[in-house]
Amino acid sequence: MKCSLMAVLTALPLGACADAGEPKTEVTVNEALPEEVQTVLRRSVENLVFVEGGGFQMGDVGAYITNKSLNEGALGSYEFVDKNHPDAMWMPWVFQAAGEKRTAEPVHKVTLSSYSMGKYEVTFEEFDVYAQATGSPVLAEGMLGKRSRKPRKPAHLMTWQQARDYCLWLGENTGLNMDLPTEAQWEYAARSRGKKVAYGTDTGMPKKGANIGLGLGVGKVGSYPPNPLGLYDMSANAKEWMLDWFAPDYYANSPEVDPQGPESGTEKSVRSGKVVLQRYHEPPKAAPRIIKEFGYEGHPYVGFRCVVNEDKPIILK
Known part of the structure; x- marks a missing residue:
């Protein structure tokens, strides 16, 4: 197991590695890191919402x-x-x-292990810190303009791999098993542990301007009340990349316990929008003609948030 030198668990001395199966509940950020990186790491841990696992009926x-x-x-x-x-x-x-x-059918039973999910979608401000720290490309800086590229708006126009790399970077620098959420994890959390609702709002129903947006585009993260689990923008703002490959008939073949999606494919699953039961899908990056014409590789209004695949709540020490 490779240790991260940028953050360590409080229970371990600097540079030590935890056993792969050891629960990681307390995290300390390495104070030798640049201050802006420390801020992003701390905020990412503090904004995790613990989602207790269980069974639910997934689908429409x-x-x-x-x-x-x-x-x-x-x-x-x-x-x-x-x-x-x-x-x-x-x-x-x-x-x-x-x-x-009808890709949201058939309804099928899914049982999930516990995990934690980011309270908010990752913002441009956070992604810019990551890009600077790792030497990664800044997201379509010239294309979006000052008006769209506000620090607290959801980062978007990244490829699926860029989104995943950000989550893995968080994991490497906190010692946590972080990744993009699976479709099952995302829907279970959006529905506040699988409640029979179609909207990830505070009431489970939409009310424009009160708990979902009024129109196109994206607003600042957390602009509306969270769902009962404490997660924001599950029925508003950007759509979100999932870990899974997409297959229209996957629900008919999905395993019950911790489904991860098909083993391969040509498109990645995308969730959110308004109705949280709806499945979307996009190629991992934009078509060559789009890249050539517009100068970006990702998809408009597709952002992401990260999960921690640990069965206990995460605490910032």
């Missing part, structure tokens, strides 16, 4: 509404009822265009 669980509210009410003004209501009808949350495969 839908909802029961009254037939009358569907046919006679204003668009979207549904009356949600129990399935035994005499006027109940089942409605899917994810609507596909005619002829498109």
Whole structure:
């Protein structure tokens, strides 16, 4: 096991390596690091939300509404009822265009180990510190302009590999097992440990301007209330890269325990948007013509957050 010299666990002397299976709950940041790097590392640990593992029904669980509210009410003004209501009808949350495969089905049981997830999407400010510290490319600095490239807005326009490299960098410098979230981890957390809701908002339902954005584009992270688990922007701001390769029929073949997605593919899974049950997918980086024409390799409005695959809460010492 390779030790990081930039941060160590409090329980270990500087430069020592922990056993691979040893729980890592207390983290100390190396004070010899540049101050801006220390700040990002501390903030990343402090902003972790512990997600206790468990089982849930993953996929488009839908909802029961009254037939009358569907046919006679204003668009979207549904009356949600129990399935035994005499006027109940089942409605899917994810609507596909005619002829498109329903990738959020079938609903299937998933059981997850405990983990921790970043409270916020990674910001431009944080990614810039990482880029400077590692000599990595700055994200499309000339293309975004000052208006879009605000420090506390979600970083986007990075490739899948750039997003993953950032999470791995955090892990190397905290001694934690950090990575991008799997689709299952992301949906379970967005639904506050698998509750039967379709929106990752404070109420489980959307209210424009109150708990989700009003239109296109992205705003400052944490602009709206978190979901009950304490995670922000799960139904707002940027979409987010997942660890998984994407396959439209993966739900029919997914293992129950800690699914990691298909072994290979041509596109990576992307989640968020509005309805947290919806699955999106993008190539790991933009098409050559986009790179040539616009000068960036990532995708507009696709950002990310990181997870820690440890079964105990993480504490900054």
